[in-house]
Amino acid sequence: MGTHSKYGYLSPLTDKASKSALHYVKEWFYTTDAKRIGVMYTLFGLMMGFLGGVLSILIRLELVQAGPDFMNAEFYATLPGMHASLMIFFFIIPLFTGVGNFIVPVQVGAPDMAFPKLNLVGFWLLPPAALMAISSYFLTAPGFGWTGYPPLSNSIYSPQLGADLWIMAVIIVGTSSTMAAVNFLATVFNMRCKNMTFFQMPLFTWSVVVTSFLILASTPVLTSALLMLQLERTFPGAFQFFAPEGGGDPILYQHLFWFYSHPAVYIMILPGFGMINEIIPTFSRKPIFGYAVMAWSMAAIAVLGFVVWAHHMFTTGIALKVRVGFMFLTMLIAVPTGIKIFSWLATLWGGSLKFDTPMLYSLGFLAMFTIGGLSGVVLASVPVDIELHDTYYVVAHIHYVLVAGSVMTIFAGLYYWFPKMTGRMYNEMLGKVHFWLTAIFINVTFFGMHYMGVKGMPRRYFDYDPQFEMLNVVSSVGSFVLFAAQFIWVFNFLWSLKYGKEVGKNPWKDGTHLEWHTTSPPQHHNFPEPPVWTPIVRHHGPHREADELTEPVPAE
Amino acid sequence: MATHQATEAAPNTGAESLGVTNGKIGMWTFLVMDAMTFAGFLAGYARLRWSPESGWPNPYTEFGVIGIQLTAFNTFVLICSSVSMVHVLSETIRGNMDRARKWMLATIIGGLIFVGIQGYEWTHLILDKWPYLVGGEGVDYNTNFASTFLSLTGFHGLHVSVGVIYNLIIYLGMKRGKIGKHNSSIIEIAGLYWHFVDLIWILVFTFVYLI
Ligand code: HEM
Ligand SMILES: [Cu+2]
Numbered sequence: 001m002g003t004h005s006k007y008g009y010l011s012p013l014t015d016k017a018s019k020s021a022l023h024y025v026k027e028w029f030y031t032t033d034a035k036r037i038g039v040m041y042t043l044f045g046l047m048m049g050f051l052g053g054v055l056s057i058l059i060r061l062e063l064v065q066a067g068p069d070f071m072n073a074e075f076y077a078t079l080p081g082m083h084a085s086l087m088i089f090f091f092i093i094p095l096f097t098g099v100g101n102f103i104v105p106v107q108v109g110a111p112d113m114a115f116p117k118l119n120l121v122g123f124w125l126l127p128p129a130a131l132m133a134i135s136s137y138f139l140t141a142p143g144f145g146w147t148g149y150p151p152l153s154n155s156i157y158s159p160q161l162g163a164d165l166w167i168m169a170v171i172i173v174g175t176s177s178t179m180a181a182v183n184f185l186a187t188v189f190n191m192r193c194k195n196m197t198f199f200q201m202p203l204f205t206w207s208v209v210v211t212s213f214l215i216l217a218s219t220p221v222l223t224s225a226l227l228m229l230q231l232e233r234t235f236p237g238a239f240q241f242f243a244p245e246g247g248g249d250p251i252l253y254q255h256l257f258w259f260y261s262h263p264a265v266y267i268m269i270l271p272g273f274g275m276i277n278e279i280i281p282t283f284s285r286k287p288i289f290g291y292a293v294m295a296w297s298m299a300a301i302a303v304l305g306f307v308v309w310a311h312h313m314f315t316t317g318i319a320l321k322v323r324v325g326f327m328f329l330t331m332l333i334a335v336p337t338g339i340k341i342f343s344w345l346a347t348l349w350g351g352s353l354k355f356d357t358p359m360l361y362s363l364g365f366l367a368m369f370t371i372g373g374l375s376g377v378v379l380a381s382v383p384v385d386i387e388l389h390d391t392y393y394v395v396a397h398i399h400y401v402l403v404a405g406s407v408m409t410i411f412a413g414l415y416y417w418f419p420k421m422t423g424r425m426y427n428e429m430l431g432k433v434h435f436w437l438t439a440i441f442i443n444v445t446f447f448g449m450h451y452m453g454v455k456g457m458p459r460r461y462f463d464y465d466p467q468f469e470m471l472n473v474v475s476s477v478g479s480f481v482l483f484a485a486q487f488i489w490v491f492n493f494l495w496s497l498k499y500g501k502e503v504g505k506n507p508w509k510d511g512t513h514l515e516w517h518t519t520s521p522p523q524h525h526n527f528p529e530p531p532v533w534t535p536i537v538r539h540h541g542p543h544r545e546a547d548e549l550t551e552p553v554p555a556e
Numbered sequence: 557m558a559t560h561q562a563t564e565a566a567p568n569t570g571a572e573s574l575g576v577t578n579g580k581i582g583m584w585t586f587l588v589m590d591a592m593t594f595a596g597f598l599a600g601y602a603r604l605r606w607s608p609e610s611g612w613p614n615p616y617t618e619f620g621v622i623g624i625q626l627t628a629f630n631t632f633v634l635i636c637s638s639v640s641m642v643h644v645l646s647e648t649i650r651g652n653m654d655r656a657r658k659w660m661l662a663t664i665i666g667g668l669i670f671v672g673i674q675g676y677e678w679t680h681l682i683l684d685k686w687p688y689l690v691g692g693e694g695v696d697y698n699t700n701f702a703s704t705f706l707s708l709t710g711f712h713g714l715h716v717s718v719g720v721i722y723n724l725i726i727y728l729g730m731k732r733g734k735i736g737k738h739n740s741s742i743i744e745i746a747g748l749y750w751h752f753v754d755l756i757w758i759l760v761f762t763f764v765y766l767i
Contacts, residue, residue, distance in 0.1 A: 114578040178589050186581040192573045216589045224596025231707060238689045239707070240699040241600055247610070247700050252603045256596055 008423060008521035009035045032116035033524055034101045037123050039421065041098025042414075044126055045091050051134070052086035053483055055079050060476040066466045073462040077143035080460050082133070084146035085166065088268065089173045090130050092406050096271035097122075097180045099413055100208045102421060104184060106515040107202045109193025109533060111525035114186035122179035129172035136162030145460060147257060148229065150242035150250050155233045167230050174219045177267075181212035181219075193514070196533040202513045203294055207274025210298045214263045214270070214305065222260035225253055251316055258309035266305045268402065269369075270298055272409025273340060276362045279416050280344050282510045283359035284351025290343045291538045297336035297343075304333045314385045323382050330380035337373055341366065356508075357431030361412035364439045365405065372400030375450065390460075393453025399446040411438070411489070418493065419507040423521045424500030430492040437485035444478030512536075583745045587752050590715075594756055597711060601704040601763060613698055615765050618685075624765055630673045631761050634716075637666025638754040641747045648740045653730060656743075660727045663750070667720040674713050678706075708760050715753045722746055 013027050028036055059079050062069050105113055113119045136142060142163035144153040151157060153167075188209050192201070201209075231239040232248075240246030242253045281288045288294060310318060310326040344366060353359070375397040379385050388394065411434075419425050448471040453459075457468050464472065506516040518527050574581070605612050616624055640662040647656035682689050686702050726746050729735035735742050 115582060118582075178586075182582050182585045182589070185585045186578045189581050190573050190576070190578050196573075212585075216585060217592050220589045220593035221596040221599075224593050224600070227711075228597075228600055228703075228707060231703070235689075238686075238699070239703040241604070241703055241707075247604075247698075249603055249607065252600055255603075256599065259596075 008519055008523045009033055010423075010521055013524070030120070032112070032120055034105050034113040034116065034119060035421075035522065035526075037119050038098045038101030038103075040123055041094050041101060041126075044123075044130075045095035045098060048086050048090035048094070048130060049092075052083050052091055053486070055083040055086065056479065057483055059083065060479040062462070063464070063472050064476045066464055066469050066472075068463065074143065076462040077460075078137070078141035081143065081145040081148075081166075082137070082141055085133060085170070086130075087402070088146065088264070089170060090126070090133070092268045092402070092410070093173075093177055093264075094126060095410055096208075096211070096268070097177065099275075099410075099417065100184060100271060101180075103417060103515060104205050104208050105187060105191070106518065106522060106526050107205045107513050108188055108191060108196060109514050109527065109531040110187055110191035111527070113183050114191060115183050118179055119183055122176045122183070125172050125176040125179075129169040129176070132165045132172070133169040136160075136165045139165070142166045147261070148226075149257075150229060150232070150248075150253050151244065153229060153233075154243055155236045156243075164230065164233060167226050167233075171223055171226050171230075174223050177215050178219050181215040184208050184212045185216075192533075193530055194532045195535055197535075199292060199295070200533060200535050203277035203288060203291070204271070204274035204513075206295045207270045207277070207298055210302045211267050211270045214267050214302050217306065218260045218263035218267075221256055225256035225260075229253065251313070251318070254313050254316060255309070258312045259306075262309040262312065263302075263305045265401065266301060268406045269409075270301070272365070272406050272413075273298065275409050275413035275416065276344065276365060278513070279358045279362045279412055280347050282416075282508050282512070283354045283356060283362075284348050285354075285510050286347055286351040287512075287536075287538045288343065289346035289349075290339075293339060294343055297339045300336040301333060304329065304336070308333065311380055311385070314382050315389045320382075327380055327382050331377060334373065334377055341370065356415075357426075357428060357435055358412045358416035360432065360435045360439075361408050361415065364435065365408040365412060368400060368404030368408065368439070368442065372397060372405055375400060388453055390458055391453035392449040392457045392459055395459050396446050396449035396453060399442075399449070403446065404442050408438070408442075411435075414493075416508075417515075418496070419500075419503040420515055420520050420522070422497055422500070423502060423519075424496050425503050425507060426496040426500055427492050430488055434485060434489045434492065437488070438482065441478045441482035441485060445475050445482055446478075448475050577741045577745075579741060579745050580748070583748045587748065590752070591756070594708075594711070594759070597704075597708050598759070598763060601708060604700045604704055610700060611698055613701055615701075615767075618701075626673060626677060627761065627765055630670055630677075631757065633666050633673075634670050634754050634757055637663045637670070638751050640666065641750045645740065645743050645747055648730075648735075648737060648743050651737045653733075653736055657727065657730050660723060660730060664720055664723050664727060667716055667723065671713060671716055671720065674709065674716075678709075705764055708764060712753070712757055712760055715756070719750050719753050722749065 012024065013031075028040065031037065058071070059076075062071055062076055062079075101113065101119065105111070139162045140160040142148075142153070142158055142160065144158055144163070148167070148170075153163060188201070188205055228239070228241040232241050232243060237246070240248045242248040242250050244250060277288055277294060308326055308330040310322065311330045314323050314326075375393070379388060379394065379397060415426065415431060452468050452471050455468070457464050503520050505518065505520060507520065508516070514527075514531055514533070515522070517531065572578070604610060640659045643659040644656050644663060647653075647659060686697055687693055688697070689702070723746060726735060726743060729742070
């Protein structure tokens, strides 16, 4: 191996002897290599996640004690919304796009994404959007939450420029993610390597396909709602869509918003499911249980995801019959989700398990996501939701789903593919410490919120009844430790980037998909020659030998 | 083994598992998403119009002299330009690039006429019926009607304008000989977009003007 292939896609593109830093920056910033773009997405997402985390620490600092502590209510009101926007629009969704960019083309045996330039444009839309959203902190940030409900978000109640910037930023992010979705679909549909049919594709790729359809069908509806909102703000009096004074309908906005934002919760979890689908078989040394059922249940979740949006609107006074209909549809989602959980358990059953960090994260995800799913079913029930709506119970639910769900899968995936992306192994000990601290302190932070919610502590409030003080102290301390624990992980990855042990093609030994058949890190265009997939029969039985799994070998 | 570096030439570009170009799949998926954007606007329109106390004016009478007949004519122009777009593709496939270019010119002119008439209609409506939009006298009108009308037809007009530019770029490509029989799929893809814009207009026209 030459020095070049050793660094794979990380190596400089041109062979100029001396390279200035500027040259190197250009090679990355103008790159059309999906892997480099994927890495940029990932780093960008992590930075935004950090910022969102800082805001959440501010929230928790203020809530340590009842009563005003060190900020005023106006400033506090901007925090939950901006925190949530950064986490959702700038952290989780771009992060999955980033990992998808890296892994999907490799998994289907393609040299790159279908539209490499579009890919780059899609990425570069994000930093300006992020700047717009964040800069509103220098221009009075909006205080209407991440949902932006009118009339609170219209020009009368939120006249500040920061609000306009927020709206435009979200529209731009939406555009970027639809570009990525178009790209993923064209890549997966059209650039699969020889012999790879749809039902031979790895399940992570499947999850990205399903997610892309979700993005295509839901994000534009949010865009149109936000465009209407922006028109109403910019030309008050002339455009009337949502303001009740002008004959508009604020509930219309909620319908359009949740028509996006309910599917969006699956945009934020299905790729995570996909990662778990890769990791659990690898570390159980067994094929996934019920491959086709896994793929179909993702599709079923996606379809159902579009018919349940009104469960966010049970308290808005829509007809009871309609609410009950949405309640049943919502509860139906538990069926495909349950199927997935049991398939994962069945995959674990009788496997020879290895407990490396990605596996720990997957198991932690399984356990804790189940709590989030169950509290979701509780909220789906109309009478219960009327009690719990806009209390901390909802905050607890959101965070069990998003932090114990999406964020844990993101960690699982980042640990799992770290050796593939960098060519080096991370430090396993630090990884385990990171996992245990994260898993424990997520619960310390968020579990008590269920109780606060049931007892009636409202969400997004600056102050609370002193009876909740004890639980809030626990939650805040939990969040500080949780935040601090992430630095272990940052240190681990940075240190390993330089000093980690170099790995071969298949460091986990049991990785079966195409990404484990190319060098670590993969070269530009992923494979030296077009790979040919050897179709596998994914029958499932306790007697399968572990090494049978290293089967489908591309032509080399 | 990956002993050699494949930095310049992609070793296996352009695999087409489905037997169509990437561009075509890209355009189809883009159109799905674009249709959903229009669906959002149409849903807003429907909700505001068909609520009990909307007091919606009758669009047929509201548009008066210049209104509906002119727009019907405009719809006709757009449909014709879709037909001429079909000719562009079929002539290109036969290799008659001269004729293909003329049809493309016709398509572009059709699009320009459409945007022009729409501009005329908007000017008329704003000055005569909705002067409050440009700082004129007070609101004596159903603003929900005006809002949905302007946002829907405006968003569509934007699509037509983009389409005209898109077609113009293709036209220049044809003129320079860069686009021809050998890569007719480029024209096919542009055609998909143009037909889609046409189709959406028929929906918008039906909803906003006819019903
Ligand atoms: C250290 C980690 C975190 C802490 C301590 C934290 C804390 C909070 C708190 C206290 C709220 C409620 C604000 C309020 O309603 O008054 C909130 C809201 C929210 N958070 Fe987090 N958060 C964390 C991480 C995350 C992450 C990673 C995500 C997304 C992936 C996220 C998504 C949200 C969302 C969507 C809301 C909005 C709830 C609403 O509609 O009000 N959070 N967060
Ligand atoms: Cu929902």
